[in-house]
Amino acid sequence: MTNIVVLVKQVPDTYSERKLAAGDNTLDREAADAVLDEINERAIEEALVIKEANEGEVTVVCVGPDRANDAIRKALSMGADKAVHVSDEALHGADILQTSKVLAKAVGTVEGVDLIIAGNEASDGRGGAVPAVLAELLGLPQLTHARKVTVEGGTVKVERETADEGITHLEASLPALISVNEKINEPRYPSFKGIMAAKKKPVEKLTAADLGLDGEVGLANAASTVLESAPKPPREAGQRVDDEGDGGVKVAEYLASQKLI
Amino acid sequence: MAEVLVLVDQVDGEAKKSTFELLTAARRLGEPAAVVVGPAGTAAKLTETLGKYGATKVYAAESDDAANYLVTPKVDVLAALVGSAAPAAVLASSTAEGKEVTARLAARTNSGLLVDVVDLDAEGVGTHSIFGGAYTVKAKSANGTLIASIRPGSVDPEEAQGTPATEAVEVPAVDGAKAAKVTGREPIVGGDRPDLTEASVVVSGGRGVGSAESFDVVEKLADVLGAAVGASRAAVDSGYYPHQFQVGQTGKTVSPQLYIALGISGAIQHRAGMQTSKTIVAVNKDSEAPIFEIADFGVVGDLFKVAPQLTDEVTKRKG
Ligand SMILES: Cc1cc2nc3c(=O)[nH]c(=O)nc-3n(C[C@H](O)[C@H](O)[C@H](O)COP(=O)(O)OP(=O)(O)OC[C@H]3O[C@@H](n4cnc5c(N)ncnc54)[C@H](O)[C@@H]3O)c2cc1C
Numbered sequence: 295m296t297n298i299v300v301l302v303k304q305v306p307d308t309y310s311e312r313k314l315a316a317g318d319n320t321l322d323r324e325a326a327d328a329v330l331d332e333i334n335e336r337a338i339e340e341a342l343v344i345k346e347a348n349e350g351e352v353t354v355v356c357v358g359p360d361r362a363n364d365a366i367r368k369a370l371s372m373g374a375d376k377a378v379h380v381s382d383e384a385l386h387g388a389d390i391l392q393t394s395k396v397l398a399k400a401v402g403t404v405e406g407v408d409l410i411i412a413g414n415e416a417s418d419g420r421g422g423a424v425p426a427v428l429a430e431l432l433g434l435p436q437l438t439h440a441r442k443v444t445v446e447g448g449t450v451k452v453e454r455e456t457a458d459e460g461i462t463h464l465e466a467s468l469p470a471l472i473s474v475n476e477k478i479n480e481p482r483y484p485s486f487k488g489i490m491a492a493k494k495k496p497v498e499k500l501t502a503a504d505l506g507l508d509g510e511v512g513l514a515n516a517a518s519t520v521l522e523s524a525p526k527p528p529r530e531a532g533q534r535v536d537d538e539g540d541g542g543v544k545v546a547e548y549l550a551s552q553k554l555i
Numbered sequence: 556m557a558e559v560l561v562l563v564d565q566v567d568g569e570a571k572k573s574t575f576e577l578l579t580a581a582r583r584l585g586e587p588a589a590v591v592v593g594p595a596g597t598a599a600k601l602t603e604t605l606g607k608y609g610a611t612k613v614y615a616a617e618s619d620d621a622a623n624y625l626v627t628p629k630v631d632v633l634a635a636l637v638g639s640a641a642p643a644a645v646l647a648s649s650t651a652e653g654k655e656v657t658a659r660l661a662a663r664t665n666s667g668l669l670v671d672v673v674d675l676d677a678e679g680v681g682t683h684s685i686f687g688g689a690y691t692v693k694a695k696s697a698n699g700t701l702i703a704s705i706r707p708g709s710v711d712p713e714e715a716q717g718t719p720a721t722e723a724v725e726v727p728a729v730d731g732a733k734a735a736k737v738t739g740r741e742p743i744v745g746g747d748r749p750d751l752t753e754a755s756v757v758v759s760g761g762r763g764v765g766s767a768e769s770f771d772v773v774e775k776l777a778d779v780l781g782a783a784v785g786a787s788r789a790a791v792d793s794g795y796y797p798h799q800f801q802v803g804q805t806g807k808t809v810s811p812q813l814y815i816a817l818g819i820s821g822a823i824q825h826r827a828g829m830q831t832s833k834t835i836v837a838v839n840k841d842s843e844a845p846i847f848e849i850a851d852f853g854v855v856g857d858l859f860k861v862a863p864q865l866t867d868e869v870t871k872r873k874g
C-alpha cells in the first residue's frame with residue numbers, strides 16, 4: 295500500500311501570451327488559457343505507475359482559483375482517486391512561502407500519506423521551490439528533480455538529474471517528498487471511461503479559514519513585495535534571405551558587419 | 556558593515572564562475588563572507604580564489620554529512636549563520652540546488668525570498684526577468700533577512716582584493732528521517748567548450764539536425780566560434796543531444812551576444828530560453844518557421860549546406 299498525494303497546479307498555457315495584471319503585478323490569470331501544467335501530468339503518471347505496482351490511493355491536492363477545477367478533473371480522469379482543492383479569494387497574490395504553507399496544511403488533511411509527488415518547476419513562475427519548502431515545513435526527506443523513481447517497501451530511491459550537477463542518486467525512508475523532471479515518463483491520455491468516471495470522484499473544497507490560515511496569507515502578507523513590472527518590447531524580425539548556395543557566406547558577412555566575428 | 560553570506564557554488568574544491576558573480580553582487584550590500592559547505596579540506600582549496608573576488612571571510616562548514624545528504628546540510632549551516640552573524644543578505648546561485656537551499660532557508664528563518672534575480676542593487680531590490688524575458692519585474696524582501704538566488708551569467712564578476720580569514724563552523728547533525736541520503740554522484744564532465752550560461756556565443760541544433768551523429772555539424776560551427784552548444788527539447792527528447800544542453804522554458808536560459816539556431820522552429824517554449832540574446836541568427840528550411848519572427852538575420856535553407864559553409868567562411872576569415 296502506498297498512499298500518494300500529487301500536487302497539481304493550473305498555469306497559463308505556455309503556448310499563449312502570458313501577462314501580469316497592471317494593478318497589483320500579480321499573474322493575470324484571465325489573459326491566457328489555463329491548463330494543467332505539463333510537468334504535473336508527469337507527476338500524476340508517476341503516482342499512477344507506483345499505485346499500480348504497490349496498490350494504494352492517489353489524492354490530488356491543488357491550491358488555486360475555482361477554475362483550477364478543470365486541472366483537477368483532468369488529473370482525476372487520468373486515474374487519480376480523489377482531490378482536495380483549496381480555493382479562496384484571500385489567497386490572491388500568495389507567494390512561494392505562503393503557497394507552500396497552504397499546501398502543507400492541505401496535505402495534512404489527507405490521512406496516512408507515504409509519498410508526496412510534485413513537479414520540479416512550474417512553467418509560470420519557474421520557482422522550483424515549492425517542493426523544497428514543503429519538505430521543510432513537513433519535515434520530510436526531499437528527493438527532487440527525479441528522472442527515475444523506485445519505491446520498495448519503506449524506501450524510495452531517486453535518480454536526480456539537473457542541468458548543473460548531473461546525476462545524483464538519492465535514497466530515503468518513507469514518508470518522503472519527491473519532485474519529477476520532464477525526463478521521468480510520458481503521461482497517459484485520459485480515456486473516455488476515465489473522463490466519465492472523474493465526474494463522480496470526490497473533490498473536497500477548502501478555504502484558508504478551513505485550514506486555520508485566516509489572515510496569514512495573501513498579497514498583504516507576502517514576504518516579498520513586487521515594486522514594479524514592465525513588459526519588454528517584443529523583438530522584431532530582421533533580414534531574411536533565401537539560400538542560393540551562398541547562405542553561409544551571407545551569414546558570415548552579416549556577423550562581420552555586426553563585429554561578431 | 557554587515558556581512559553578506561554567499562553560498563559557494565563549487566565542484567571538488569573548484570569555485571564556479573557564478574560564485575564570483577555572487578561575491579561581486581554581495582559587495583553592493585555589505586561585506587561578502589563566503590560559506591563553503593563540503594567534505595573536510597574543501598575550504599582550504601578555495602580560500603585564495605574567493606579572496607580574489609573580495610571575500611573578507613570564509614566560513615568553513617566541513618563534514619562527511621555535508622556531502623552525503625541533499626540540500627539540508629547547507630540549509631542547516633546557513634540558518635545557524637543567519638542566527639549568529641545577522642547578515643544583511645544571503646545569496647546563492649539560481650541553480651536547481653541553490654533555489655531549493657534559499658527557499659528552505661527563507662521558510663525556516665521567516666524571511667523574504669527573491670528567486671532567480673538577474674540583478675540586485677545596493678538597496679536589496681532584485682530584478683526578475685520572467686516569462687522568458689517578456690516582463691521585467693522589480694521586487695524586494697518584506698520580512699527578515701533578504702534571501703536571494705541570482706541567475707548565473709547575469710552579473711559581471713569583478714575582482715577585488717580580500718585576504719579572508721577562515722572560520723570553522725559546525726555542520727549540525729543530520730536527522731536521517733528528514734533528509735535524503737546521497738548514494739552516488741555522476742557529475743557532468745565539462746568538455747572543452749564554454750558553459751552554456753557563460754558563453755558569449757551559443758550555437759543550438761533542433762529536430763532539423765536529424766540525428767545524434769549529425770550534431771557534428773552544430774559542434775563544428777560552435778568550435779570555430781568558440782561557442783557553447785545548445786539544443787531544443789525536441790532534439791534532446793529524440794536523443795540527439797544530452798539533457799543538460801537544453802535551452803528553453805524547461806531548460807537553460809541563455810542570453811549571449813550571439814545565438815545561432817539551426818533546424819529549430821522557434822516554439823514559444825524554446826524562445827523563452829533564448830529571446831533575450833543580443834543577436835539571433837536562424838537557419839531553417841521552412842520560411843514560415845516562427846524563429847524568423849525574432850531572428851536578426853535569417854536564412855531560409857538547408858542547415859547541412861549553410862552551416863558547414865559558415866564554418867569554412869569563419870575559419871577563412873580568422874586566417
Ligand atoms: C511545458 C513545455 C515546456 C517545453 N520546454 C521546452 C524547452 O525548454 N526547450 C525547447 O526547445 N522546447 C520546449 N518545449 C517544446 C516546444 O514546444 C517544441 O516542441 C520544441 O521546441 C520543438 O523543437 P524543434 O524546433 O527542434 O523541433 P520542430 O518544431 O520539429 O522544428 C524542427 C525545425 O527544423 C526545420 N528543419 C528540418 N530539417 C531541416 C534542415 N535540413 N535544414 C534546416 N531546417 C530544417 C524544420 O523546418 C522545423 O522548423 C516545451 C513544451 C512544453 C509544452
Ligand SMILES: Nc1ncnc2c1ncn2[C@@H]1O[C@H](COP(=O)(O)O)[C@@H](O)[C@H]1O
Pocket residue numbers: 300301302303331333334337355356357358393397411412413414415416417419420421422423424425
Ligand atoms: N498552487 C499550487 N497547488 C498545487 N501544487 C503546487 C502549487 N504551486 C506549486 N505546486 C507544486 O510544486 C511544483 C513546483 O512548483 P514551483 O515551485 O512553483 O515551481 C509544481 O509542479 C506543483 O507540483
